[in-house]
Amino acid sequence: MAVFKVISVPQKYADEDAYADLIHYCIRPMKTPGNFIDGFGVLPQLAAEQMQIVSHAYRQDHGIRLRHWIISFEKGEIRDAWHANQFAQQACWFYAERYQILYSVHEDAQNIHIHFVMNMISFQDGTRYTGKKKDYYDFLRYLNDIAALFGTYVYPVKDNPE
Numbered sequence: 001m002a003v004f005k006v007i008s009v010p011q012k013y014a015d016e017d018a019y020a021d022l023i024h025y026c027i028r029p030m031k032t033p034g035n036f037i038d039g040f041g042v043l044p045q046l047a048a049e050q051m052q053i054v055s056h057a058y059r060q061d062h063g064i065r066l067r068h069w070i071i072s073f074e075k076g077e078i079r080d081a082w083h084a085n086q087f088a089q090q091a092c093w094f095y096a097e098r099y100q101i102l103y104s105v106h107e108d109a110q111n112i113h114i115h116f117v118m119n120m121i122s123f124q125d126g127t128r129y130t131g132k133k134k135d136y137y138d139f140l141r142y143l144n145d146i147a148a149l150f151g152t153y154v155y156p157v158k159d160n161p162e
Helices: 019-026 044-057 079-093 134-148
Strands: 001-005 039-040 066-072 103-108 115-117 155-156
Touching: 019 044, 019 066, 019 103, 019 115, 039 044, 039 079, 044 103, 044 115, 066 079, 066 134, 079 103, 079 115, 079 134, 134 155
Parallel strands: 001 155
Antiparallel strands: 001 066, 039 103, 066 115, 103 115
16 A cells, blocks of 8 residues: 655745755655656756746745645555656646646655655646645545556555654
């Protein structure tokens, strides 16, 4: 079973450096030796700046700026980082028509896991992602449809902010 967790750090994800700090962490070479990093609506190496530009353009450069989630696979659950990359690409399509998203496959731990960073501001019209429960459960169902293709399923867990 793959674990799906939305990371909630409101005070950190609302500051001016939120995009740069989290994206820098996600794309660190020591965590991504296979370089399975990509984005929708952004170029990975420019993602922080491009997300910031969208926020500024719509005068939405305040409040929580990004949504961060992780999908973590048990050891042996997914064949390799390449397959995790395929999973990540498909997962992004749920939001890619409206929001900029960066993902990276981390291979530095026992369990391959994927980090996703989504700009909370829509590049289409500047509206802020609302994060309603219906959207969460629709996305979870979507993830499970993808997971079934890989012979697994996704189980949500709550974030335990420190």
